[in-house]
Amino acid sequence: MLQKSKAFSGFSIQDIQKAKEFYGQTLGLKISEANGLLTLHLAGGNSVLIYPKANHTPATFTVLNFPVESVEKEVDELAARGVRCEVYNEPNLKTDSKGIFRGGGPVIAWFKDPGGNILSVIET
Numbered sequence: 001m002l003q004k005s006k007a008f009s010g011f012s013i014q015d016i017q018k019a020k021e022f023y024g025q026t027l028g029l030k031i032s033e034a035n036g037l038l039t040l041h042l043a044g045g046n047s048v049l050i051y052p053k054a055n056h057t058p059a060t061f062t063v064l065n066f067p068v069e070s071v072e073k074e075v076d077e078l079a080a081r082g083v084r085c086e087v088y089n090e091p092n093l094k095t096d097s098k099g100i101f102r103g104g105g106p107v108i109a110w111f112k113d114p115g116g117n118i119l120s121v122i123e124t
Contacts, residue, residue, distance in 0.1 A: 010049030011063045013115035014056040022114050023050070026081050058116030067124040071100055071107045074121040078111060085109045086118075 013019045016038060023040055024031045030041040038050040048064060068074045075085055075098050085099025086109075095101045100109045107123035 008047050008049060009063075010051060011059060011117055012051055012053035012056045013113065013117065014053065015114060016050070016052045018114035019050050026083060056115055058112070059118060062110065062118045062120050064117075064119045066119070066121045068121045069124065071109050071121050071123045072098075075100055075109050078121070083111050085111045 016033075016036060019038055020031060020033065023029045023038065032039045032041065036052060040048040040050065042048065066074070078085065079098075086095070087097065087099045088095045088101070092104075093101065094103070095109070098109070099111070100107060108120050110118050110120045112118055
């Protein structure tokens with residue numbers, strides 16, 4: 001039934017203009033805008049829809065992961081563009097001062113978009 005459908009994911013944000021600036025300029029992703037919606041055009045032909053929602057509540061989980069060769073390098077580049085990675089000091093989740101998790105799984109760092117949605121860079 002849906003096996004041939006080219007599915008895509010989406011998430012909400014309260015301010016499309018801020019999202020457009022963040023994803024397009026800060027992160028340098030290819031984006032398009034139509035009918036008040038943003039589409040992120042990702043490597044490999046994947047796309048993600050970002051839609052406005054007046055009563056937006058940020059996701060409490062990671063909505064978008066960016067596989068990278070070096071999390072350290074990407075975190076430094078994000079910081080240079082004004083993006084701050086989240087620093088966690090919880091019993092089962094501890095990051096270093098840059099926000100990089102280096103134990104018990106893949107090397108990963110989390111950061112938030114202007115709507116508070118959680119994104120990550122994850123080492124492949």
